[in-house]
Amino acid sequence: MNSSSPTTETDYIRSTHHEFLAASEKALRTPSLQIILGQLGDTLGQRNRDAWQQLPNSDLVRQRARQIKDDTLANLHEHLQTLEISVQARGGQVHWADDGHAASKIIVDLIKQRGYSRVVKSKSMTSEEIHLNPALEAAGITTVETDLGEYIIQLAGHRPSHIVGPALHLSAVEVAEILSQPAGRTLAAERETLAAFARQELRQKFAEAEVGISGANFAVAETGTIVLVSNEGNARLTTALPKMHIAVMGMEKVIPKLADLPYFLKVLARAATGQKLSVYTSFVTGARRAGETDGAEEFHLVILDNGRSQILGSPLRESLFCIRCGACLNACPIYRSVGGHAYGGVYAGPIGAVLTPLYDGLAANHHLPHASSLCGACQAACPVKIQIPEMLVKLREQMHDEPTLKNGMESFAYRMWAKTLKRPWLYRLSTWLATRTVGRWYRKSPWLKKLPGKLHGWTKKRDFPAPAAARFRDWWEKEGRHGS
Amino acid sequence: MAREAFLARVKQAAEIGRAYRVEHQQLAPDVGYVGVTGDACAKLAQEIDAVGGIATIVDSLGQAREILAGYLLEAEAKTALCWQHPLLMRLQLNELLAERNVTRVDYDSANSLTQPARRLEQLACEIGITSVDLAIAETGTLLMCHHPGQERLASLLPPVHVAIVEQSQIVPDLLDAFRILHERGVQNLPSNITLITGPSKTGDIELQLTTGVHGPGRWRVIIIR
Ligand code: SF4
Numbered sequence: 001m002n003s004s005s006p007t008t009e010t011d012y013i014r015s016t017h018h019e020f021l022a023a024s025e026k027a028l029r030t031p032s033l034q035i036i037l038g039q040l041g042d043t044l045g046q047r048n049r050d051a052w053q054q055l056p057n058s059d060l061v062r063q064r065a066r067q068i069k070d071d072t073l074a075n076l077h078e079h080l081q082t083l084e085i086s087v088q089a090r091g092g093q094v095h096w097a098d099d100g101h102a103a104s105k106i107i108v109d110l111i112k113q114r115g116y117s118r119v120v121k122s123k124s125m126t127s128e129e130i131h132l133n134p135a136l137e138a139a140g141i142t143t144v145e146t147d148l149g150e151y152i153i154q155l156a157g158h159r160p161s162h163i164v165g166p167a168l169h170l171s172a173v174e175v176a177e178i179l180s181q182p183a184g185r186t187l188a189a190e191r192e193t194l195a196a197f198a199r200q201e202l203r204q205k206f207a208e209a210e211v212g213i214s215g216a217n218f219a220v221a222e223t224g225t226i227v228l229v230s231n232e233g234n235a236r237l238t239t240a241l242p243k244m245h246i247a248v249m250g251m252e253k254v255i256p257k258l259a260d261l262p263y264f265l266k267v268l269a270r271a272a273t274g275q276k277l278s279v280y281t282s283f284v285t286g287a288r289r290a291g292e293t294d295g296a297e298e299f300h301l302v303i304l305d306n307g308r309s310q311i312l313g314s315p316l317r318e319s320l321f322c323i324r325c326g327a328c329l330n331a332c333p334i335y336r337s338v339g340g341h342a343y344g345g346v347y348a349g350p351i352g353a354v355l356t357p358l359y360d361g362l363a364a365n366h367h368l369p370h371a372s373s374l375c376g377a378c379q380a381a382c383p384v385k386i387q388i389p390e391m392l393v394k395l396r397e398q399m400h401d402e403p404t405l406k407n408g409m410e411s412f413a414y415r416m417w418a419k420t421l422k423r424p425w426l427y428r429l430s431t432w433l434a435t436r437t438v439g440r441w442y443r444k445s446p447w448l449k450k451l452p453g454k455l456h457g458w459t460k461k462r463d464f465p466a467p468a469a470a471r472f473r474d475w476w477e478k479e480g481r482h483g484s
Numbered sequence: 485m486a487r488e489a490f491l492a493r494v495k496q497a498a499e500i501g502r503a504y505r506v507e508h509q510q511l512a513p514d515v516g517y518v519g520v521t522g523d524a525c526a527k528l529a530q531e532i533d534a535v536g537g538i539a540t541i542v543d544s545l546g547q548a549r550e551i552l553a554g555y556l557l558e559a560e561a562k563t564a565l566c567w568q569h570p571l572l573m574r575l576q577l578n579e580l581l582a583e584r585n586v587t588r589v590d591y592d593s594a595n596s597l598t599q600p601a602r603r604l605e606q607l608a609c610e611i612g613i614t615s616v617d618l619a620i621a622e623t624g625t626l627l628m629c630h631h632p633g634q635e636r637l638a639s640l641l642p643p644v645h646v647a648i649v650e651q652s653q654i655v656p657d658l659l660d661a662f663r664i665l666h667e668r669g670v671q672n673l674p675s676n677i678t679l680i681t682g683p684s685k686t687g688d689i690e691l692q693l694t695t696g697v698h699g700p701g702r703w704r705v706i707i708i709r
Binding site for chain 1: 486487489490491492493494495496497498499500501502504505506508509511512515516518531535591594595602603607622623624625630631632635636637640658659661662665666670671673674675676677678679680681682683684685686687688689690691692694696697698699
């Protein structure tokens with residue numbers, strides 16, 4: 001659905017968020033957002049560089065992580081089967097979900113069958129992708145996000161604007177306004193006060209919850225272990241306190257062996273937040289065992305396809321290497337100008353520009369492959385070295401091959417361009433015309449802000465270089481030759 | 485069945501996808517190993533401080549007791565959530581707590597309560613006291629394998645977490661820790677293992693660091709040489 005309805009920032013449903021241009025223009029006009037996005041590059045950038053410097057041969061470690069992903073995908077079905085056997089051997093259950101709808105239904109049914117109604121959730125992009133929260137709500141299940149950022153945006157009704165920092169788009173003053181609602185009093189816009197309030201409020205929710213839902217950063221096939229990486233500790237609480245733990249993961253999260261894990265751990269936090277390791281890394285292997293007093297009594301793993309098998313057999317397969325660290329967002333000049341909401345999907349930034357068209361259809365997200373300058377900063381930042389720019393170009397190609405996505409005027413312009421280049425007399429004539437007309441008009445800058453007619457679609461997203469006041473060949477005849 | 489169709493689809497896609505595999509390069513087995521040179525205790529302490537904890541190196545159990553007593557005071561602890569661990573036994577933790585009128589909450593005491601009562605008691609503790617299975621010097625990380633007597637909640641629920649580490653528990657690098665897990669047998673992983681590198685942190689409000697949002701905001705490690 002390519003909706004042209006006005007964008008709001010206040011719903012979870014991405015189908016109304018396909019207005020990249022309007023949303024990015026709005027973001028550019030929001031000063032508080034611009035300040036935060038500026039800090040992303042400045043402070044975080046330096047921390048990342050420091051952390052990488054302290055890992056000798058970091059390039060080879062990234063290479064290693066990349067190889068493990070590549071090898072795993074080549075036999076993904078086998079690793080998933082091994083994972084299933086391992087999880088079952090430890091008393092857990094595995095569920096297979098073809099798409100987001102199926103996954104949500106499995107989760108809702110598991111909870112309802114037991115008569116449970118209170119859920120705490122730790123941050124999971126996959127659950128955003130399948131729109132789990134609305135599905136739980138519709139089934140009358142109370143769901144509380146426990147990651148501070150997710151909790152804030154859940155209360156505000158926003159969507160996440162960053163893979164790692166979902167509430168990055170909000171200032172402390174805005175957060176204070178949002179949290180003052182449940183507090184029933186006006187909270188000061190100080191981080192400590194706000195965090196302390198959230199801690200106290202969420203403790204209550206943890207104590208009451210019957211079900212904990214988490215994602216999975218990795219799933220180890222040989223041991224049936226779900227690995228959860230977090231800085232706050234909410235993932236630990238989510239998996240330690242409630243009676244039932246449901247983990248939901250995209251099928252590409254599986255890695256074959258426990259010994260593969262340290263390479264990912266060594267690069268993930270460095271890329272994400274410039275830490276050597278995140279504060280908490282939890283390995284959850286099955287449910288609570290006999291004699292233990294914490295941990296869930298029941299463990300379920302929901303494995304999601306939702307278009308991934310389509311990608312697995314395509315030239316864009318490499319996008320499945322992504323470990324959701326957010327580094328490409330932080331590095332991207334476009335993301336750092338427009339923020340996450342402009343992308344309109346669950347996954348923002350350069351990798352979002354690849355994933356959203358893949359998961360959600362190219363036609364509905366045709367702006368995204370163009371929302372990149374192809375500068376390569378994302379690829380340089382990526383801990384598994386995903387060739388994001390190359391994939392964006394591939395998507396642009398696909399778009400070109402799809403007749404419904406073709407812009408008639410643009411093709412016409414390119415055809416004319418090709419014809420002109422093939423005929424020297426025509427080329428000479430047109431450059432002469434261009435310099436004598438537009439080239440010599442009064443202009444404030446060497447860029448045209450708006451091309452005439454339908455071509456203005458091109459200048460909606462960028463400026464067009466104006467023709468010079470004189471042709472190079474004329475200049476060369478007059479001046480250039482003397483120097484040679 | 486959904487499962488068979490799912491796996492058949494993945495198998496087919498994985499096979500087609502092999503046409504797009506990425507370039508490979510032979511890598512040395514120790515790639516990514518950082519380790520430490522010199523004093524492992526000092527390095528561990530330095531890294532713990534760097535991630536926002538406070539580490540103290542002591543030479544004897546007696547000194548460790550003194551430091552711990554200071555932390556009990558600082559936390560104004562009336563109840564302590566404790567592991568039952570050989571090192572804590574040697575430290576005579578029970579006696580220390582009794583002397584200070586701090587109620588000890590541990591596996592044995594929790595087991596005598598019903599689930600809701602146990603949770604309330606655990607949630608109310610002011611300090612958590614644990615040892616570790618391993619400590620990783622390079623990153624300032626504590627590795628904990630959870631079993632009855634070594635509960636996850638002790639390092640998670642209270643606002644202060646104190647861990648007592650002995651030199652013999654320290655390994656240089658994360659890769660060493662994984663090697664040891666392997667030696668103990670990967671098929672026998674406990675239901676939960678946690679790596680802890682710092683006090684609970686968030687950068688969710690304006691990218692500024694805030695501690696203690698869910699886990700302990702104060703993280704103290706006593707290292708016994
Ligand atoms: S594409 Fe790479 S840099 Fe971007 S989120 Fe995924 S792993 Fe991180």
